[in-house]
Amino acid sequence: MAWNDPNCKMKHFVSINKTEIEFFSDENITILEQAESNGHSLKNGCRLGACRVCKLKLLSGDIEYTVGNKIGLTKKELDDNYFLPCCAIAKSNIVCEADGDNKTLSDTKEGAVICDITRTPGITVIRFKLSKRSKMDFIPGQYIGIEVPNGKCRYYSVANIPKDDGYVEIHVAKNKNGVFSDVICEKLKVNDVLWIYGPYGDFISDYHDEVRDIVFVATGTGFAPIKSIIESGVFNERNIHLFWGGRRKVDHYFSEIVDNWKNTLGNFHFHMALSRSDEEDHPEAHYGYVQDVFKKEIGQNNQIEVYMCGSPNMISDMSELLKENYQLNEDYIHVDVFYPNS
Incomplete structure (x- = not known):
């Protein structure tokens, strides 16, 4: 593709290092949308700027975010010059690259x-x-x-x-x-x-403070990656708390697995959160949103490392709570946002 293509006037050239992906992008369309319109498959998730699935590293050039998007990148990712093509437009010719866990789909x-x-x-x-x-x-x-x-x-x-x-x-x-x-x-x-x-993905951290308790907070199928982490045994030497929120008890669809953890892992503590009551009484459950149950049960203990996976509302509420009430820095907060799949 020629940089001086006369048919691409008023467009900017986008190139992704170590791939064959390159295309011209308008300023009135996101980089992700422009890539897809040119037949390129880039990894993406929520397409709203929150889940960070599509992140790329900007090596040169300028981008600008469209109005109304909440950019979910961490401070470290921003400092390292990552950006989100799902809600960014090219403002000049740009060169970027995907990191090790963000390859193009064809790879x-x-x-x-x-x-x-x-x-x-x-x-x-x-x-x-x-x-x-x-x-x-x-x-x-x-x-x-x-x-x-x-x-x-x-x-x-x-x-x-x-x-x-x-x-x-x-x-x-x-x-x-x-x-x-x-x-x-x-x-x-x-x-x-x-x-x-x-x-x-990099939901699990490479760095661990062996003194801190591990706290998992999930809603719905956000339980899935947490199940994988617990079953791996990577945190078997730590106190483990699982807060799992659902509307009703039936939403805790793998309760038998959790019961097995309670019986076999001496350091495991389960906190069931139900946001709506049903016809049955569940004495083992806490009623309310999972983030409220977390605050009640954890109390003032800030010697924790937290893994959150679930709905955007829960993630937003928990992130604010952890930073304001527990003064946790980003090293101890790990997030995986779930958006409804179409």
Whole structure:
């Protein structure tokens, strides 16, 4: 592609290092949208600036964010010159690059066979069998992309330790009027093959303060990556608290697994949060939003390291609470935002 292409007047040239991706971008369209309109598949999630899935590192040039987006990058990511193409426009010719966990989709594509499907009214649990020659190397808390019928990707956290048995487990919440969640929750069957990408993500930290308690806070299927981390045993020497929020008890769809942790892990403490009461009384439950239950149960203990995964509202409330009430710095706060998949 020529830099002086006469048909590209008033556009800016975008190039992603170490890939073959390059294109001209208008100032009235986001870089992500422009990439897709040119046939390039870039990793993305919420498309609103909060989940950080699409982040790229800006090496040269200028970008500008569109109005109304909440940029979810951490201070360190901003200092390291990362930006979010889902809500940024190019203001000059730019050169950027993807870091190690943010490759283009074409780099990591593998077929996987569905070997088990468990459906409940609100959640579908699917297990894929990986090829014995699979090159996917997972760490706890990561996620994968799954190709949907229109060729785009939807992203789901891995809920197990694939290297242990060669399977990948995902938890899919039924989303009303969602095209792909409807396919997964209603139409897929055992022995179907789907294309998967990844793994991606850095939810689990490389740095740990051995003195601090580990606190997991989840809503809904935000339980999935937390399940993977707990089952990995990486925090077995620490006190572990799990706060899992749902509307009703039935939303805690893997209660038997949590019960097993309570019986086998002497350092594990479970806090069930129910935001709505139902016909049954659950003496073991706390009633209220999970962030309120967290504040009540943790009290003034600020010797904690927190992993949050779930709805944007919960993440926003918890992040504010941790910084204002507990004075936690970013080293001890880890976030994975879940957005409803279409």
